[in-house]
Amino acid sequence: MTARPSSRNSSDPDVPKRPADTEPRHEQPAPAAPRPRAGGSHGVRAAHPLADGDRERLLSGAHHDPHGLLGAHSVRGGLELRVLRPYARAVTVLSKGLRAELHEDGDGFFSGVLPLRTAPEYQLLVAYGSDGDVDETVADSESEAEAEGTHEIEVQDPYRFLPSLGELDLHLIGEGRHEELWNALGAQPMAHQGVTGTRFTVWAPNARGVRVAGDFNYWDGTGYPMRSLGSTGVWELFLPGVSEGALYKFDITRPDGSHTMRADPMARRTEVPPANASIVTESHHVWHDEEWMAHRGDVPVHESPFSVYEVHLASWRPGLTYRQLAVQLPAYVKDLGFTHVELMPVAEHPFGGSWGYQVTGFYAPTSRMGTPDDFRFLVDALHRAGIGVLVDWVPAHFPKDDWALAEFDGRSLYEHEDPARAAHPDWGTLEFDYGRKEVRNFLVANATYWCEEFHIDGLRVDAVASMLYLDYSREHGEWTPNEHGGRENLDAVAFLQEMNATVYRRCPGVITVAEESTAWDGVTRATHHVGPGGFGGLGFGLKWNMGWMHDSLGYVSHEPVHRKFHHNEMTFSMVYAYSENYVLPISHDEVVHGKQALVSKMPGDWWQQRANHRAYLGFMWAHPGKQLLFMGQEFAQGAEWSEGHGPDWWLLDPSYSAEADHRGVRHLVGDLNAVYGATPALWQRDTEPEGFAWVDGDAAEDNVFAFLRYDASGTPLLAISHFSPVVRHEYRLGVPDSVQAWTEVLNTDAARYGGSDVLNPDPLKPESVPSHGRRASIQLTLPPLATLWLRPA
Structure with a gap:
């Protein structure tokens, strides 16, 4: 997790007729004062005056x-x-x-x-x-008449309707157990008592009152107060005639009597930032991914190939919409052979420079690239191409924008009431109050919402470590221990366990992935299995292996002559490789903010940098665990990633790049994925110690790492990574004597990839020469700065 820029704040004036950032669709003259009028028509008696x-x-x-x-x-x-x-x-x-x-x-x-x-x-x-x-609320009948200086419009009276939210919904909301919260709160187009319109509901328990304001009433909610539904803190109003596409906000009267105009926390569509009104919406997308959805969970992810291409949608091909991306992205990812894409956060966020990690619209795909149905279209296209879709999900914090969640109804609501626990120390944001049942419900339902409404196949949960520890980035005296005197955030633990249990129960085939950078015990252990620390597992399916990432990148950044002193940085990961179910991530966090692109981390001239890059990818794909690679690294982009312009696609232009240059690295990634997917030894037993065996993990002087991977039937694959810029001839390695001959199936030094083409073209037959504790061995040639994969001929 890297420090991210603060989101852009905007300040709405209290109860504006038109918020500065949310203009109505048509400008109208300022309303005139009402003219006195004589009493009503015949037969209508005067009512008792209001108190x-x-x-x-x-x-x-x-x-x-x-x-x-x-x-x-x-x-x-x-x-x-x-x-x-x-x-x-x-x-x-x-x-x-x-x-x-x-x-x-x-x-x-x-x-x-x-x-x-x-x-x-x-x-x-x-x-x-x-x-x-004129009040422009659209009614069932839009009969208008001009008569003697007046303009008439026929409308339904919102105050003749019974509550449109059921008692069961209110009970579940009150219990914090409404697993389909998006169907109860927010703006829901519907027919109610035979009339079409939109139900508006919002949770604001501290508010003295709430009104609906929108482009249908000139952003003046005076005539549209909502009713409070009992002790739940929910306010409700059914507005006849308001339909899909209408813009709205909630005008909230705080406990002190002041007003604040707020976007809907449950909005399923928003304006394009920096505008921030919520938009009434409903889905009309017809899914065509039935086969994918029916079979995505047939084999557990731990026993399946899982190779992930991480994408920042807005900058992958800048300017493309969701529907345009649906044409280009599935074809590109399928050609490279990745099994999944992981999308950096797609939930709405006000500041593009946060890359989506400072969310204001947790239930709305960002409108920068289209509508929610357009995003569904993209997911559908990826599924039909056989590609799974993960999204980054950010329940750790939210920005302080005063039109969003911060002190939503005038008091701490989504954030913790203790300011010391509410303020995130690193990112200028606020932390959720995981101990409040309604807040926990908001987040748990949000996790299932993305999986159910958008057919998402996995959630990568951001910044889990910052949630788990009360002292995260805090000095002594800046935090209060939990009830047991420890530093664990017990509320966050309970929330993550509930979220994972709910997602796995409701959404078969979905995987959750934790970005967790500490040695917390049991991140991927089942929630009902209690570990040595006394906690049940957090229940994630996979965990990012941040230790492997840090250590291995440290190793390859050294000059080859110095690598022998850092040999253990490449082998240490196998000491704890089976403590969790791991993903090996080379993510966006490693190629920004001065960390350099992956190829630029490597020492040597340009040829050696690319050779190191290729050898490292070969080592990564062979190492136990699943793979994740950020966009641009698949063709050895030399510049750091920038959300402003995305990958340097021009590097792949034949007029610029020789076949063996950047395009050669991309060929390698495609072949890595192809051989990987066709070789169960590389993924079938990722979480079982019996699926791995060192051949030589101590060849520090040679900068060599050699190991075997086994599939469920015992068929091996031999992987050798050589991180020295020399050729080693007749290099002997012990091998299982059950294999008659070994064939080279991948060599990162091949000319096709930009290498020197030092290969082992013929089958290698074992000799009865003991080596590395084995009765048989082979002799082969090790290319410079390269990884080889061999399997039984």
């Missing part, structure tokens, strides 16, 4: 039960109907056989008592000034 407290709370957005005052209610002598329509000149009630104009009560209130016993299905005919001062 001053209720009136003030409704107008200030601080009422918890607007439906109790607005809409239709039975009273003695008839049906009392009250409407809040700011800037309206008149409001008339329309129903079958009924047309009744309400009395104007000032401040946008209209009311009257109709001579009815029960409330009929009715609409409101709202008249505004002809200068365009």
Whole structure:
């Protein structure tokens, strides 16, 4: 995990009519003050006036039960109907056989008592000034009329509808156990009581009131207060006629009476940054990956080939949309032979320079490249090409932007109430309060959301170490021990266990991967298996092997003459190789911020750098564990990655690059993946000690590492990596005497890859000459700075 730039903050004024970063679709003149109007139509009696407290709370957005005052209610002598329509000149009630104009009560209130016993299905005919001062809420019927200086629009009354969220949903939300939270909270287009519209719901337990503001009401939520649904902290309002594509935010009245305009934490679509309004959306994508989904979990990932190409979508081919990427990315990855892609975070984020690791829209794919359905189209295309899709998921922290999650309803809500535990010490962000059941539910449901709604095959969980330790990046006195006196964050442990258990239960075939850089015991152990430390396993499927990455990159960065003094940096990984289920990552974190691209870490001239690069990749693909390689490293890009322009694709242009230069390295990666996928010895027993045996792990003077890999049937593959720039002839290695002859199936020094073409073209037959503790041995030629793979002929 590397330190990431802080996200860009924006500051909305309190309760703006139009937030500066969220302009309505059409500019309109400023609303005019309502004109006094005489009493209502014949037969409509004046209603009892609202109590001053209720009136003030409704107008200030601080009422918890607007439906109790607005809409239709039975009273003695008839049906009392009250409407809040700011800037309206008149409001008339329309129903079958009924047309009744309400009395104007000032401040946008209209009311009257109709001579009815029960409330009929009715609409409101709202008249505004002809200068365009109109509430633009779209209704079932958009009949408009011009009459004597007024503009009329027929709308449904939102306050005639019963709650649109069920008791079971509220119970599960209250328990923190709603596993499909995205279907309960947020903006949900739906039909309710026979009328189409959108249900708005939001969790804001500290708010004095919440209103919906959007481009459908000129960003003035005065006439759209939401109701509080019991003790859950959930607010709800069904708005008839509001449909897909509408922009909205929540106007929240804080405990101190001030206002804040917030994007929806559960928004499933957002505006393109830096604009930040939420967008009402629903999916229309028809999936075509049935075969992939049915069989992706047939073989456990630990016993399968798993070779990952890590991608930053926005910069892989800058300027491409999701749908354009769906044409190019699957073809490129399939040609290289990777089994999976891993996408750096695709959840919405305000600052592109954070690479997606500072998330504000946890339920929304970034709109920079298209809509949520466009992203589904990309995943679908990858699946149909036989490529699995992992996404980086970031539950460790979130940015402080004042239109997003930070102090969402005026108090600490998603972040911990203790400021010392809320502030992330490294990234200028806030940490989630994993001990709060609703926050834990928000995150656990989010994990399943990506897997279920977007058919994601795996979640790589970012910055797990920063979640697990209370003292992470904190000095003595800056943290408080847990209840047992330890430094473990027990709430985070429980959250990760719940997340993994839920994902594996609900989403067969999905894999979770931890970026965890410490020696925490049991990261990939089942949650119900208690380890020596007294904790159950965290339940991940795989863990990034940060130790292997650090040590091996350290080794190859030394000049060959000095490598013998660092030999153990390449062998130490086998001491703990089976303590977890590992991925070997050469990720984006290793090729930015002055760390140099992979090939540029290597010593020597350009030929030696590329030779080292190729030999290292051959060693990596043969080492126990799964593989991950960041984009650009597959063709030995010499420059560090930049999200501004992405990989240097021009290096592959034949007019620039000889076949054996950058294109040669790409050929090698394709062949590594092809041989890897066809050789079960390289992946079938990655997590079993019996699948590996050293031939020679002590050849420090020669800079040689030789080992055997075995598949489930005992068939071996011999891997030899030679990190010296010399040719070694007649180099003897002990081998199993059960093999009659060995054939070279991969040699990173081949001319096709840009090497010197020192090969072993003929089968190598073992001799009855003991070596390395074995009764038989072979003699072969070791090319300079190269890795060889041999298998039984």
